[in-house]
Amino acid sequence: MDFHPQPQPGDARPxxxxxxxxxxxxxxxTVLRCDRPGQxxxxxxxxxxxxxxxxxAGLDGVATIMARAFSEGTDKHTAEEFAAELExxxxxxxxxxDHPCVRISLEVPASRLPKALGxxxxxxxxxxFADSEIERLVRNRLDEIPHETANPxxxxxxxxxxxxxxxxxRMSRPRQGSEETVAAIDSAAVRALYEKNVRPATATAVIVGDFTGVDVDAVLADTLGAWTGGPATPRLVPPVTADDSGRVVIVDxxxxxxxxxxxxxxxxxxxxxxxPAQVLGTYCLGGTLTSRLDRVLREEKGYTYGVRAFAQVLRSTANGTGAALLGISGSVDTASTxxxxxxxxxxxxxxxxEGLTDAERDVAVQNLVGVAPLKYETAGAVAGTLAxxxxxxxxxxxQGLLYQxxxxxGTVEATAAVVNAFPVERLVTVLVGDATQIEEPVKALGIGAVTVVSG
Structure with a gap:
């Protein structure tokens, strides 16, 4: 029997x-352009x-409604016509x-880029920002809130x-607003937010793909370049502050x-x-199925299907007023809380x-750095990271320097970073579960004062 020759690996390329x-x-x-042949x-x-x-004040969620309304018609097309043209x-x-800005994402075949950018x-x-469309978006958002509240x-x-x-x-309140604030939003509020804040001089466009045969300069000039608006004005960004004194809150x-x-x-x-050390150490703690948290809570004890540790940037600024949320998340059965x-x-x-081991550090580096070329195979992934x-x-x-x-x-540096990131005495713990069953066992742990709030 003749078999097809087994494929052989090629030479590794930088x-x-x-x-x-x-x-x-x-x-x-501002435009960031990245030509990616084949994309x-x-x-x-x-x-x-x-x-x-x-x-x-009182209109939390109006930025979300504005963002959604950008695809609901223009001075040239109704909402239905605009959707049809995109299709x-x-x-x-x-x-x-989100807290830093409003982001609009477009994906389109390269051959139809001029039309889509237009x-x-x-x-x-x-x-x-038609009244009827804003009213519909507000109703849709109000319908979403109970579902979000029901999600633990x-x-x-x-x-x-x-x-x-x-x-x-603002960070203390839901990103997309509450029922009370969303219900107060109308088309006038959306337009006022747009006219006060949206202009090309303070915006940035990132465009990534295969530009073979496309005069990108001309396309940009004819489309996004035709958008006009007022000059940029400096915006003061206050520092992010938080109270992370150790305590437990049970949402009943x-x-x-x-x-x-x-x-x-x-x-x-x-x-x-x-x-970089914080990313590496956090990954060793809870970034994958082989991390420490999963190894103990999932594999050894069987409490959970998985626990993850993460670092999520909330706002990051060059003047040092930014911060990231360092967190651990998962779910366990009630009796095992x-x-x-x-x-x-x-x-x-x-x-x-005891610190991390060299083996843990090496696995984390391989998973974070070694697979990076696969992570960025698509133009969307590259554009998202550049954005x-x-x-x-x-x-x-x-991003390139981060991988380096x-x-x-090293292992010692990663250990110090993750230990400083998750000090046991300065962690705010939120538990969504049956307070009658979990309150006393949690109090007995002595990890902080326990408060019960309504679910």
Missing amino acids: WAFPEPARQTLGNGL QVVAVEVLLDSPLDVEP RCGATLDAHA LLADALRAPA GRRAAKELYKQLFPADV RPGAVQTQVLIGRLGADRHDRVW GPALEDLWKVLRTLAG DQVEQELPDDY RLAAT
Whole structure:
């Protein structure tokens, strides 16, 4: 029997995260362009300087409604016509609002880039913000809120942010608003936010893909370059502060068969030199199935299907006013809540006493650095990371240098970073579960004062 020859591996080739070309259009729009031969689906990310902090008092969620409304018609097309034009291009358009900015994402075949960019430019230049469409988006958002409240993970996150940040700080409240604030939003509020904050001089566009046969300069000039607006004005960004004194908050869900666990505090962001070591150490703690937390809580004890440790940038600025949320999340069965938390604290204390092993460090580096070329096979992945760098005021070569720093980080350095990131006495623990069953076992652990709130 003849078999097909077994494929042989090729020679390893050097890889580095691509660095974009940067330019500024005549209207003040900053453009980061990255030509990726073979990527026939072009990815575009537009970042608008409209952070959640600029939402008017009592209108939390208006930035989210504005972001969603960009695809609901322009001065040239109704909402239905705009959707049909996007579909004819084979394009997808999404948008969301977060603490740093509003981001709009477009993906389209390279051959139809001019048409799709023209539609995106129209949406930015002259969004319709029709009363009927805004009312529909508000109703949709109000319908989403009860579902989010019923989700233990979302409910835990909402409570953690409420606990960490002062009540008068926007980060303490839901990103997409509450029922009360969303219900107060109308088209006038959306348009006022747009007119005050959205302009090309404070925006950035990231475009990644195969530009063979495409005059990108001409396309940009004819589309996004035709968008006009006022000059850029400096915006003061206050520092992020939080109360991470050790305590436990139980969100009562009577009859719950599981307890959702979310532990967090504020830590260093990507501008801090400790970030690479913090990423590496956090990955060793809870970044994968072979991490310490999973090895104990999942494999040895069987409390959970998985526990993860993470560092999520909340806001990152070059002047040092940013911060990241350092967290541990997972779920356990109700009866195991106390024992699981006890063992989790033991993992953290053991880590502080004994440190990471070289083997753990080596696996983390391989998983974070070795697979990076696979992670960035698509134009969308590259564009998303470049947009993150813009959003966080990082240099264009940051991601490539980060991989070098991760590979050069030693075991001792990673240990120190993760121990400092998760000090056992300064962790805010939120538990969503049946308080009648878990309150006393948790109090007995002595990991902080325990408070019960309504679910």
